[in-house]
Amino acid sequence: MQMGIRTKNISALGSSRLFLFFFSSLLSQHCCAEVLYEINPSHSLSQGQTLVSPGRIFELGFFSPSDSANKYVGIWHKNILPRKVVWVANRERPLAVTGSLASLRISSNGSLELVDGKLNSVWSNNVTIQVSSSNTSSVAAVLSDDGNFVVKGAGESIWQSFDYPGDTMLPTQRLGYNTKSKKGRFLTAWKSESDPSSGIYTVEGGRAAETPAQVIIWINRSTPFWRSGPWDKSKFIGLPDMDDGYLSGFKGEENVEQGTQYFSYELFGNLAAYLDVSSQGKLKLMYARNGSNWSVYCDAQKNPCDIYGACGPYGVCNVSESPICKCLKGFVPKSDLEWSKGDWTSGCVRKTELFCERQTNKKSVPLQGTQDDNDDGFWKITRAKVPDYHQYITSLNLEDDFNDCKIQCLNNCSCLAYAHVNNIGCLVWSKDLIDIQEFSKGGVDIYIRLARKELGEEKPIKLIASLTAIGLVIILVAIVFGLHRLRANQKESIPSSRDTLRIYIGKHDPSELLIYDFDTLLTATDNFSVTNKLGQGGFGPVYKGMLQDGKEIAVKRLSSSSGQGIEEFKNEMLLISNLQHKNLVRMMGCCIKEDEKLLVYEFMPNKSLDTFLFDPMRRGELDWDRRFNIIQGVTRGLLYLHYDSYVKVIHRDLKVSNILLDGKMNPKISDFGLARIVEGSQCLENTQKVVGTRGYMSPEYAMGGIFSEKSDVYSFGVLVLEIISSKKNNNFFLYDQQLGFLAYAWNLWYEGRGLELVDEELGDSYSSSEVLKCVHIGLLCVQDNATDRPTMKDIGLMLSSEKDGSQPKRPVFTIQNSFFHPQLQYGHTNSSTNEATITVIEGR
Incomplete structure (x- = not known):
């Protein structure tokens, strides 16, 4: 009996020691996981190992999401918590968490492959390369400091994870579409926080052949959920908080010959960042500085108006009003019952038929009250997010006046609205106007086509028309005479030529103030190129320029459409030229040519505070x-x-x-x-x-x-x-x-x-x-x-x-x-x- 008891105790002691041995082995593997800098035919990545980028910024390895019984291979920032997985290889085919012999390897045919403990292929990059038996290092997989997982053959990149994004976009990574190959790079949300498989939300860089492009979040690749508005070469015009200059970090790349349109972003300073779409369809840009925790840089969806089509066709959303939805002028709710319940998705319908529609469809019965209308007009919405499904009029360029855009729309009966957008040009709409917002700042002006009756401009009876015509002639004569006198007065106050401007300025004795030729400033700023735009001041844009002698300048351009008038121009030109202090910006000169008024300052390399x-x-x-x-x-x-x-x-x-x-x-x-x-x-x-x-x-x-x-x-x-x-x-x-x-x-x-x-x-x-x-x-x-x-x-x-x-x-x-x-x-x-x-x- 004693012998039996002793044998049992010894057996228990051995089991305990054996358990401690295995536990310590596992602990040492976990705490001191082997680090690799390359995967090649001779060295695969096993569980307990990680692949690290040269600067130890990113790490690739096996992981299990919270509350998940599955295991995946993914990439994350090595030293930032909480850990955010930015790319997953086998998101659709997980490994069992109990499996311990899975590995990521370079297979015999040169492809990158994830195999389970039974050597069954779970995931592959489907790229086959001839691997030389005499040179096993001819193919290798490495992780770059920008988070890109790259397979190289003979020193050249043959596959990269940046071409196959998951739910996350890293700096320098591109999102967009290729119209020729019919392939796009888009983000796909996780199904849930614990399931990396594809969810219902995708983020794409616009529709095929859409110019200019915009970023759109889709539900099941078919229903729009959110959109950014068109790209104007410096920002998305549907995001009012986005920086107006090039400092936003976002960049658009368009190649017409190749049929590509891509978006990317870069960082300033020592920052880490990622842009991702959550399983609920929320798009956020996060950042971290020097290994600190993640913080929100910007959030695309901030209020109910950001949901696509919240107010339906011909409805406009304004989050600062109650209710947030209303119909455009000239439109009424399609269903009063639904609107009374707060369901605005059915949108609005036009009250008065357009004149051009009645002209092109003689069989149509005019709506009540339209018999006196004789034409169509436009109603302006200010600070707005433009509707979806825009069309770009390529026959007009940026320098054309917006009146040309108006004429293009007015002459086309299918044109329902137009907008002339800075840095883009003329946009028109021929489909139902949907997803319009009114902002408290930013946005653009949109002109909605309406029957004259809705604008309060009905055709009067003939007698009144005759009397009105006589009155208009008198008014026009008075206006012409007044404009003539106004121009004469302006010529007296602000000279139209360089020589007379010099005489005018000379009377006020501004020290060292130069008068520049307009062509000189045009050349210096590369024709006021968008890439040289420093920002948008209260009275106009400011551009960086370089004179022929290599001196950098900042040019403030005040065109005829600027809110700064002659008095403000004269005030700034004469006042600041006489103020000299190291903490006041120094004016170098000015220029006037016809409607153009320009002020030239010393260039400040760090721009504004x-x-x-x-x-x-x-x-x-x-x-x-x-x-x-x-x-x-x-x-x-x-x-x-x-x-x-x-x-x-x-x-x-x-x-x-x-x-x-x-x-x-x-x-x-x-x-x-x-x-x-x-x-x-x-x-x-x-x-x-x-x-x-x-x-x-x-x-x-x-x-x-x-x-x-x-x-x-x-x-x-x-x-x-x-x-x-x-x-x-x-x-x-x-x-x-x-x-x-x-x-x-x-x-x-x-x-x-x-x-x-x-x-x-x-x-x-x-x-x-x-x-x-x-x-x-x-x-x-x-x-x-x-x-x-x-x-x-x-x-x-x-x-x-x-x-x-x-x-x-x-x-x-x-x-x-x-x-x-x-x-x-x-x-x-x-x-x-x-x-x-x-x-x-x-x-x-």
């Missing part, structure tokens, strides 16, 4: 020392304008996008089109035209048209708080506390938590005393009562010494917050040129 501050991928480049230096530089610039220049100047449009950065990131105040000179002894000025930028205008200026140097101080305070936090005043809102940005900043300071306002990208690398001082100064500047605000002299002393200001009062003026965007965001915003009177506040 907003391209860093509000870009999640770039704001990390602004450490605290740089931010503090920018605050100090802007202070010195304003101090010069208010006190040290030969005249006192009120800028009236101080904002982040008007702070330019030179090669050393030093700030320079720009855009003096709205600036005003005031007498030295004069404290306040009054204007009947309130112009400026929403979120930066002081209360007394926005509400009463009263401006002074304290108006600039208010704008400076907003600027300082934005520089500290990388948050936008006019886009920030806390729903749970009903707080705008200024009130939020004051609450933090009042509660002793002012440091929480600091941009999280700075980490702990900032001076607490400097930050708190700047927060204090910013809050003093944005006080509602102008007399409570410090002067720029006071601010300069506070920044350069230990002097403290008074306790700031809580800002209660909230007109800016009444315009807040429904979601807090960090997108770029572009100015428009809308002006406002003192009775209607409409900042730009």
